[in-house]
Amino acid sequence: MTDHKNSIPGLIGPEQSTRLFEAMHRGLSRRDALKALGAAGLFAASAGSMFGSGLGYAAEPAGTPTRGGRIRVAAHSASTSDTLDPALGATAIDYVRHATFYNGLTVFDETLTPQPALAEHFETTDGGTTWLFTLRSGVTFHDGKSLEPADVIFSLGRHKDPNTGSKVMSLAEQISTVEAVGDRQVRIVLSSPNVELPSILAVSHMMIVQAGTTDFTKGIGTGPFRCQEFNPGVRSVAVRNENYWKEGRPYLDEIEMVGIGDESSRVNALLSGDVQLVNNVSGRSASRVENSGAHAIKASNSGNYSDLVMRVDQEPTSRPEFVEAMKYLFDREQIKRAVFRNYAEIANDQPIAQSNRYYFDGLPQREYDPERARALLAKAGVQGARLPIVASPAANGSEDMAVLLQQSAQQAGLNLTVNRVPSDGYWSNHWMKHPLGFGNINPRPTANILLSQFFQSSAPWNESGWQNEQFDQLLVLSRQEPDEAKRMQMYADMQTLIHDHAGIGIPVFISDIDGYDTRLKGYERSIPLGGFMGYSFPEHVWWEA
Amino acid sequence: MRNPILRLLLGRLASGVLTLLIVSLVIFAITSLLPGDAAQQILGQFATPEQVAALRTQLGLDQPALLRYFNWLIGLVSGDLGQSVSNALPVSTLMAGRLPNSLILAGVTTAVSVPIALALGIISAMRRGGAIDRVLNVFTLSMVAVPEFLVATIAVLIFAVHLGWLPALSYVSSVENIGDFMRIYAMPVLTLCCVLIAQMARMTRAALIDQLDSPYIEMAQLKGVGPLRRVLRHALPNSLGPIANAVALSLSYLLGGVIIVETIFNYPGIASLMVDAVANRDLALVQACAMLFCSAYLVLVIAADLCAILSNPRLRT
Numbered sequence: 001m002t003d004h005k006n007s008i009p010g011l012i013g014p015e016q017s018t019r020l021f022e023a024m025h026r027g028l029s030r031r032d033a034l035k036a037l038g039a040a041g042l043f044a045a046s047a048g049s050m051f052g053s054g055l056g057y058a059a060e061p062a063g064t065p066t067r068g069g070r071i072r073v074a075a076h077s078a079s080t081s082d083t084l085d086p087a088l089g090a091t092a093i094d095y096v097r098h099a100t101f102y103n104g105l106t107v108f109d110e111t112l113t114p115q116p117a118l119a120e121h122f123e124t125t126d127g128g129t130t131w132l133f134t135l136r137s138g139v140t141f142h143d144g145k146s147l148e149p150a151d152v153i154f155s156l157g158r159h160k161d162p163n164t165g166s167k168v169m170s171l172a173e174q175i176s177t178v179e180a181v182g183d184r185q186v187r188i189v190l191s192s193p194n195v196e197l198p199s200i201l202a203v204s205h206m207m208i209v210q211a212g213t214t215d216f217t218k219g220i221g222t223g224p225f226r227c228q229e230f231n232p233g234v235r236s237v238a239v240r241n242e243n244y245w246k247e248g249r250p251y252l253d254e255i256e257m258v259g260i261g262d263e264s265s266r267v268n269a270l271l272s273g274d275v276q277l278v279n280n281v282s283g284r285s286a287s288r289v290e291n292s293g294a295h296a297i298k299a300s301n302s303g304n305y306s307d308l309v310m311r312v313d314q315e316p317t318s319r320p321e322f323v324e325a326m327k328y329l330f331d332r333e334q335i336k337r338a339v340f341r342n343y344a345e346i347a348n349d350q351p352i353a354q355s356n357r358y359y360f361d362g363l364p365q366r367e368y369d370p371e372r373a374r375a376l377l378a379k380a381g382v383q384g385a386r387l388p389i390v391a392s393p394a395a396n397g398s399e400d401m402a403v404l405l406q407q408s409a410q411q412a413g414l415n416l417t418v419n420r421v422p423s424d425g426y427w428s429n430h431w432m433k434h435p436l437g438f439g440n441i442n443p444r445p446t447a448n449i450l451l452s453q454f455f456q457s458s459a460p461w462n463e464s465g466w467q468n469e470q471f472d473q474l475l476v477l478s479r480q481e482p483d484e485a486k487r488m489q490m491y492a493d494m495q496t497l498i499h500d501h502a503g504i505g506i507p508v509f510i511s512d513i514d515g516y517d518t519r520l521k522g523y524e525r526s527i528p529l530g531g532f533m534g535y536s537f538p539e540h541v542w543w544e545a
Numbered sequence: 546m547r548n549p550i551l552r553l554l555l556g557r558l559a560s561g562v563l564t565l566l567i568v569s570l571v572i573f574a575i576t577s578l579l580p581g582d583a584a585q586q587i588l589g590q591f592a593t594p595e596q597v598a599a600l601r602t603q604l605g606l607d608q609p610a611l612l613r614y615f616n617w618l619i620g621l622v623s624g625d626l627g628q629s630v631s632n633a634l635p636v637s638t639l640m641a642g643r644l645p646n647s648l649i650l651a652g653v654t655t656a657v658s659v660p661i662a663l664a665l666g667i668i669s670a671m672r673r674g675g676a677i678d679r680v681l682n683v684f685t686l687s688m689v690a691v692p693e694f695l696v697a698t699i700a701v702l703i704f705a706v707h708l709g710w711l712p713a714l715s716y717v718s719s720v721e722n723i724g725d726f727m728r729i730y731a732m733p734v735l736t737l738c739c740v741l742i743a744q745m746a747r748m749t750r751a752a753l754i755d756q757l758d759s760p761y762i763e764m765a766q767l768k769g770v771g772p773l774r775r776v777l778r779h780a781l782p783n784s785l786g787p788i789a790n791a792v793a794l795s796l797s798y799l800l801g802g803v804i805i806v807e808t809i810f811n812y813p814g815i816a817s818l819m820v821d822a823v824a825n826r827d828l829a830l831v832q833a834c835a836m837l838f839c840s841a842y843l844v845l846v847i848a849a850d851l852c853a854i855l856s857n858p859r860l861r862t
Contacts, residue, residue: 165588
């Protein structure tokens with residue numbers, strides 16, 4: 001993983017960037033893209049570059065998109081709490097619908113680098129505190145109203161009101177003011193410098209709704225599709241927005257979305273041709289899908305992980321030797337193979353996955369070593385102890401991982417008893433409440449958000465209750481550091497600190513497995529945020545009958 | 546002759562209302578005991594305490610439980626089922642979207658299963674101990690024993706995945722003609738019938754055999770009454786009471802108990818609405834569904850009792 005060395009040190013103008021981005025979606029190779037950039041004379045250095053490299057762009061040409069066709073998509077969960085309010089999005093089906101009907105000011109690419117969307121240009125004037133976003137002109141909402149700064153001010157301001165119930169209230173708190181500058185610009189002032197603001201605004205919850213909206217069931221946004229029908233827990237029908245601001249997009253005429261909770265029903269629906277795209281396929285069913293001939297599997301790793309949480313404020317998990325011993329008891333290869341059928345990547349007790357541009361590859365891999373664990377346990381004074389370990393279906397794969405851990409702990413002279421609890425109410429009643437338990441962390445849009453939410457000493461979800469001043473300082477500094485290389489070093493240090501000291505054991509990163517009909521084209525890209533092409537497939541895919 | 550029936554009906558309705566009241570209280574208490582509340586469910590795994598507190602106040606969850614119960618009860622009496630807290634829609638709207646689906650499924654299943662079950666029950670009672678009876682016995686017993694998720698999954702694998710004759714999912718919104726209707730309902734109805742027919746047929750057989758053993762049937766036989774007439778004219782009317790009760794019990798299951806079929810075929814009925822409501826701690830919706838299931842059950846049982854009384858001259862007077 002050396003992709004950061006390829007970073008292009010230049011701020012690209014909105015026009016070129018959009019054109020290049022479009023070209024890359026169609027399968028332009030990275031070499032060609034670099035050539036195009038060179039030809040356009042874009043290597044000129046300029047401050048505040050946010051443009052990453054082309055890791056993950058489709059390697060081979062993926063064909064020419066054609067217009068037309070309708071598909072039916074089944075997500076793994078849908079209920080009456082489904083919502084078209086971006087601020088409240090909670091599940092995959094919500095995120096996909098939001099990307100279908102709305103746009104953000106910025107949008108993530110394959111390396112999770114923010115690219116211009118409703119804002120055609122963005123810059124910081126003072127190293128990360130004051131930001132100026134220039135809105136694209138000629139963008140209209142589905143009801144015909146033009147996009148104005150007032151819509152942005154309303155959309156971003158909502159998150160700070162506790163009555164909204166926004167899922168990203170804590171992220172929005174750093175925004176002090178949002179104000180209009182003329183008819184096309186918005187100035188955002190933060191309470192402290194954060195060079196990652198464009199990434200934060202690319203999160204689906206931050207998508208732009210119309211000023212003054214109170215009824216979100218109509219799904220009126222600026223997105224690639226208009227909402228024709230929305231019935232929470234049953235289905236939604238999206239039809240092409242003919243006035244979409246991206247020329248030629250979207251390709252499909254219609255997308256129907258339903259939820260099928262039962263995994264085998266979902267796979268059966270795909271195989272029988274009732275739906276053309278499903279998410280959350282289990283490792284067991286993946287071979288069934290692949291063997292059908294007319295369907296394919298798309299596994300993408302976005303850094304989702306189920307982790308062993310060892311509370312530092314409880315006994316015996318407060319002893320550093322015990323924590324280290326537990327990390328040596330993970331047989332990571334076996335967990336990857338037996339629990340996830342190889343649809344996982346080996347992790348190294350730190351939360352940043354290889355697909356992330358801040359991943360530090362210099363960290364030595366911690367191996368399975370029961371003998372070493374035995375010595376450490378003796379040092380911690382807990383040899384031969386009997387300890388409960390709490391697992392639940394709520395934390396993906398944790399029950400199987402707990403059983404494997406129980407077996408390897410026995411070899412090191414530690415008796416673990418697996419305490420299984422139901423997923424209902426797990427997060428409020430068990431998560432972070434036991435000395436030894438499991439958590440499950442979904443991918444976050446940026447490494448900084450991930451570390452701030454789950455490892456900062458003062459964070460409410462600091463899973464293990466880990467306190468480390470050095471880490472906290474690095475975290476704050478990394479938000480303000482404009483130099484990419486220095487930032488990279490800070491992230492490397494933070495990953496090392498977590499790997500060595502935090503009370504968190506991360507054995508593997510779990511892949512998201514989607515199954516799709518092979519007539520659905522353009523599905524090869526991946527945006528490492530989750531399944532469904534990082535929840536953003538609607539405007540990228542086309543149908544080849 | 547009408548008086549005792551009317552009295553019974555009124556008595557049953559009064560006790561029904563009391564039952565509903567007790568059920569609502571029990572459901573309310575149990576739902577309140579569940580860990581977590583609607584505010585936590587809505588905000589999810591990563592909610593901050595301040596957000597939860599704000600949402601609780603907004604939803605009125607910070608009021609005492611008893612007060613909330615009485616508010617709900619007053620609303621119910623005045624015909625207002627309340628608001629669903631998880632998506633701010635009136636409960637009546639949510640239920641109105643799902644109830645017709647459940648009623649259609651229940652109706653079609655009843656129309657198919659009851660005649661077949663009665664016929665099978667009567668045939669095996671008439672041929673008691675014979676080859677047909679034994680075959681039907683084994684068949685119905687194994688149908689009762691096989692869980693419906695297995696029947697449904699196997700049916701999907703055969704008819705949808707391998708043969709491709711039927712859709713794996715039931716999309717009630719895309720019914721355009723009678724052919725669509727048959728294709729969509731074939732597998733859910735088949736699955737439900739497997740369990741229901743077996744149960745009802747066994748009850749019918751038992752009730753009929755009970756009557757066929759009694760002296761008056763022997764008398765009829767000695768008088769020279771034919772076997773078919775003996776069963777249909779003499780025994781069947783006398784066993785109508787128990788049969789009606791068995792049918793009522795089986796059918797009451799069709800409204801609230803079909804969650805497995807609704808899940809496997811992705812059929813948007815009222816049972817999955819209630820499961821969602823419990824998962825979201827959406828109390829008003831849970832209560833409304835519980836009241837609906839309970840009322841449907843009471844109505845069916847009353848209807849079965851009326852059936853038994855009307856078919857029995859001794860009870861009629």
